[in-house]
Amino acid sequence: MQKDFSELIRLATRAREYAHSSFSGFKVGAAILTKKGKTYTGCNIESASYGLTVCAERVAIWKAISEGERDFSAIAVVADTNELTPPCGACRQIIWEFCGDIVVVLANLQGKTKVFKMSKLLPNPFDSKFLNS
Ligand code: THU
Numbered sequence: 657m658q659k660d661f662s663e664l665i666r667l668a669t670r671a672r673e674y675a676h677s678s679f680s681g682f683k684v685g686a687a688i689l690t691k692k693g694k695t696y697t698g699c700n701i702e703s704a705s706y707g708l709t710v711c712a713e714r715v716a717i718w719k720a721i722s723e724g725e726r727d728f729s730a731i732a733v734v735a736d737t738n739e740l741t742p743p744c745g746a747c748r749q750i751i752w753e754f755c756g757d758i759v760v761v762l763a764n765l766q767g768k769t770k771v772f773k774m775s776k777l778l779p780n781p782f783d784s785k786f787l788n789s
Contacts, residue, residue, distance in 0.1 A: 661761045664689055664732040665769065671697035671712065672734050679706065684741065685734045686712035688720055688755070691727040696720040713747040717754050730759040740770050748778040 664687045672685025677700055684700045698715030710718075713733060720728070731751060735741035740762035743751060751758065752774055760777060763769045775781075 665763045668732040668734040671699045675699040676701040684712040686716040688716045688731045728755040732761040734763045752781045
């Protein structure tokens with residue numbers, strides 16, 4: 657499963673700089689890779705109405721979906737934490753629903769990285785197959 661995700665991490669790290677995180681001060685960047693090799697980036701965007709905040713992962717996914725993309729292979733998530741920042745529960749649900757069992761690459765600014773499959777981060781997921789059964 658391990659391959660070179662350095663470019664995806666670089667893109668997520670750059671996207672992190674655009675984080676709109678004046679309430680938490682916590683900047684996150686994400687970059688998603690399609691099966692055909694295209695990339696889309698996202699940063700977290702916070703609202704004064706805190707619950708409307710959107711995480712970096714979902715911004716990247718919504719950008720890709722809204723451009724017609726449907727098939728993904730990996731997503732990188734970058735934050736400035738020693739223990740690597742994983743996707744929140746809401747993002748795990750969305751990654752699973754829109755991207756399936758893709759590779760999730762976590763990284764920090766010191767070059768530490770860790771790679772997971774999505775099914776490891778969200779075991780026994782709820783998805784559309786239950787609605788159609
Ligand atoms: N956040 C992300 O963008 N992605 C994550 O994986 C974890 C949390 C954001 C949401 C909020 O803007 C800030 O980090 C603090 O929770």
